[in-house]
Amino acid sequence: MDSKLSKDWFSMATIYIPTFFRQITEGNEYISVEGSNVLESLEFLSYLYPEIHGLIFDSNKQILRHVNVYINNQEIHELEGLGTFVSSEDQIAIIPALAGGSMTLLEKNNGNQSALKPEEVMRYSRHIIMPQVGPQGQRKLRDAKVLVVGAGGLGGPVALYLALAGVGTIGITEFDVVDLSNLQRQILHQTADIDKPKLKSAKETLGLYNPHVEVIEHPMPLTSDNAMEIIPNYDIVVNGADNFATRYLVNDACYLTGKTLVDGAILLFDGQLTVYKPGYCCYRCLYPDPPPPGMVPSCAEAGVLGAITGIIGSMQATEVFKQILDIGEPMVNRLLLVDALTMQFREMKLRRDPSCPLCGDNPTVTELIDYDAFCGSPPIEVSIPN
Amino acid sequence: MPHIPKKLIDEMIEHAIDDLPNEACGQVNGKNGRPLTVNRVKNSAASPFRYSMDPLAMLKLEQAREETGEYLFAIYHSHVASEAYPSQTDIRQAFFPPGELDRQPMFPDCYYILVSLAHDPPEVRAFRIRQGGLVEEELIKSED
Numbered sequence: 001m002d003s004k005l006s007k008d009w010f011s012m013a014t015i016y017i018p019t020f021f022r023q024i025t026e027g028n029e030y031i032s033v034e035g036s037n038v039l040e041s042l043e044f045l046s047y048l049y050p051e052i053h054g055l056i057f058d059s060n061k062q063i064l065r066h067v068n069v070y071i072n073n074q075e076i077h078e079l080e081g082l083g084t085f086v087s088s089e090d091q092i093a094i095i096p097a098l099a100g101g102s103m104t105l106l107e108k109n110n111g112n113q114s115a116l117k118p119e120e121v122m123r124y125s126r127h128i129i130m131p132q133v134g135p136q137g138q139r140k141l142r143d144a145k146v147l148v149v150g151a152g153g154l155g156g157p158v159a160l161y162l163a164l165a166g167v168g169t170i171g172i173t174e175f176d177v178v179d180l181s182n183l184q185r186q187i188l189h190q191t192a193d194i195d196k197p198k199l200k201s202a203k204e205t206l207g208l209y210n211p212h213v214e215v216i217e218h219p220m221p222l223t224s225d226n227a228m229e230i231i232p233n234y235d236i237v238v239n240g241a242d243n244f245a246t247r248y249l250v251n252d253a254c255y256l257t258g259k260t261l262v263d264g265a266i267l268l269f270d271g272q273l274t275v276y277k278p279g280y281c282c283y284r285c286l287y288p289d290p291p292p293p294g295m296v297p298s299c300a301e302a303g304v305l306g307a308i309t310g311i312i313g314s315m316q317a318t319e320v321f322k323q324i325l326d327i328g329e330p331m332v333n334r335l336l337l338v339d340a341l342t343m344q345f346r347e348m349k350l351r352r353d354p355s356c357p358l359c360g361d362n363p364t365v366t367e368l369i370d371y372d373a374f375c376g377s378p379p380i381e382v383s384i385p386n
Numbered sequence: 387m388p389h390i391p392k393k394l395i396d397e398m399i400e401h402a403i404d405d406l407p408n409e410a411c412g413q414v415n416g417k418n419g420r421p422l423t424v425n426r427v428k429n430s431a432a433s434p435f436r437y438s439m440d441p442l443a444m445l446k447l448e449q450a451r452e453e454t455g456e457y458l459f460a461i462y463h464s465h466v467a468s469e470a471y472p473s474q475t476d477i478r479q480a481f482f483p484p485g486e487l488d489r490q491p492m493f494p495d496c497y498y499i500l501v502s503l504a505h506d507p508p509e510v511r512a513f514r515i516r517q518g519g520l521v522e523e524e525l526i527k528s529e530d
Contacts, residue, residue: 019448019458020482020492029452055483066484068441075441093445096492099484100476101436102409102465258435279431279438326474352431361432 013041013086016093024051033092038069039082041092056094065333066097077351101279116142120212124166132327138166142212144324145169147234149222149250151202152176153304154264155240156188157313162320163206163213170206171234173218174199185306222246224368227253236323238316239263242299244290245371251276251283252368255358262319262331264312267297269305271312271338274350275319275331281350284358284365286335293376308340388460388497388512389527390414390421397424399508402464402501405429409464411437413447414499416459424462436475437463460512462499470502470511472521480515487519497524 015031025031031048035041039061046053056067062082063069069076070093076084086092116124116135120142127133127141144167148155151174159170176198178189186198193201203215218230222241231237231253239250239261247263254261254276261276263283276282315336322328335348358365394414401424402410412426425447428440451457465473478485482492494516502509512524 016445016449018445064483066479066482070442070445073442073445095441095445096482097438097441097479097484098411098444098461098492099431099436099438099479100411100463100473101431101433102468102473102475258433279433279436359432 012088013090013092015045018095020096024049038076038084041086068095137325140324141166142168145234146320147171147237149173150240151188151198153185153309154313156186157310158238158316161317163210169214171216172202173222175221185309231257231259236320237261245375249371252358255282260323262316264316266304266308266312268302269340271308273312273315273336277332280332281352282359285353285356290375305340387525387527389529392528392530394421394424395510395528398462398501401426402503407434408432409437411439411463413458414460415451415456417456421459434466458493458496460497460499464501466503468504470500470509472498472513477515477519490517491515
């Protein structure tokens with residue numbers, strides 16, 4: 001096959017190689033590649049320079065998070081992603097991300113180096129033995145402060161696994177009392193706890209599991225009036241709220257205070273999981289407006305599988321664990337959809353929306369608002385236990 | 387020891403203030419060992435706690451430098467409420483893939499300049515990030 005013929009069959013796009021990659025491409029700035037779309041072009045490049053493959057692709061052949069690929073000044077995800085067609089006129093550019101950020105509270109916490117006691121070393125030995133944790137990681141867990149919103153279906157397994165793992169300070173906001181109908185799924189409460197404040201029952205249960213953990217009680221619903229006082233005391237917030245007003249409130253308050261929010265949701269046999277971090281996709285990017293009141297039923301109205309609270313809650317606890325230890329790939333910019341009936345796990349990619357009213361380029365939400373009015377929901381009723 | 391004209395330092399501080407409450411970021415181009423221009427880059431993270439340089443703006447700057455024979459003298463960004471010192475995140479991100487501290491950093495000859503607005507007047511300090519994640523401060527010699 002002569003080269004002219006091959007040129008008719010394959011388009012030859014040009015790839016611009018950033019400075020840092022030129023140590024691999026023998027100093028070449030521009031490389032001509034064959035391929036009908038971006039994926040084929042980049043694969044051709046990795047065929048020429050095999051070292052490049054692992055620097056741009058993950059194990060699922062997706063572009064790594066910290067690499068941007070542009071065609072003629074447009075990011076490929078704004079086009080057809082890796083499937084975007086290329087012609088010989090096109091210039092593909094690989095641009096490694098340049099990023100950073102200020103010191104987080106967790107980094108400052110690393111200053112506390114007081115040793116683990118022998119009982120703690122034994123208790124957490126199955127964690128400490130893993131290289132990703134180690135004694136250093138276990139101290140990070142001990143020094144971490146996590147706020148769990150709600151001690152119900154999701155908050156239960158979250159708080160339980162965090163307490164078992166030795167997360168030193170767990171704050172819980174909860175104002176409800178234990179009801180017989182909670183016991184089908186809410187693992188912090190038992191039959192004898194009926195009519196007790198959930199917070200009291202939760203604290204007792206967690207204390208029995210791990211007496212080293214300090215449980216801080218916030219016996220009130222999280223509101224616009226108290227969120228900015230409570231949340232700054234914590235490193236990470238976990239959402240176990242069961243209503244939209246609280247979801248928007250927690251999202252906004254976490255963004256405004258720079259906190260990472262580990263979010264989960266459940267209904268029927270379905271569950272969702274994601275992590276919102278300032279600078280990445282937030283709840284408002286995903287859902288700019290609340291659903292009309294009454295359109296999405298609550299768990300009380302529609303029902304919920306008890307075990308799905310354990311699945312999603314355990315995953316939320318896992319994400320907190322990863323955040324504290326700074327290991328693995330966080331569920332940032334990713335939404336996991338779990339269908340327990342088919343037992344299928346699907347993942348959606350998320351992106352920060354530049355027009356988001358909270359975290360966009362020109363934000364209009366710069367302080368907490370009236371979330372009950374925003375969601376058209378009646379204010380939360382606080383039942384005062386006798 | 388980097389020699390940086392006071393004018394350029396003031397431009398970085400001005401940028402940091404302009405972009406409040408978010409972190410500001412940008413690149414300083416240089417030639418023959420001298421910094422020449424401060425180039426603002428959009429922080430596409432638009433966050434008070436992190437920055438992510440707009441990739442397209444970076445591409446344009448890099449291609450323009452190749453035209454003029456300039457090089458990347460420094461990467462700067464602001465910390466709105468913390469010290470002018472590279473955070474763990476900054477150090478991790480100086481490597482590619484991020485956190486691969488055993489490799490050579492992405493820009494071994496480039497200064498990392500931090501502008502802290504936690505102080506009044508703002509503080510500007512320069513660092514090198516070395517293989518292994520070591521941070522070395524380089525005292526800035528500021529000239530009029």
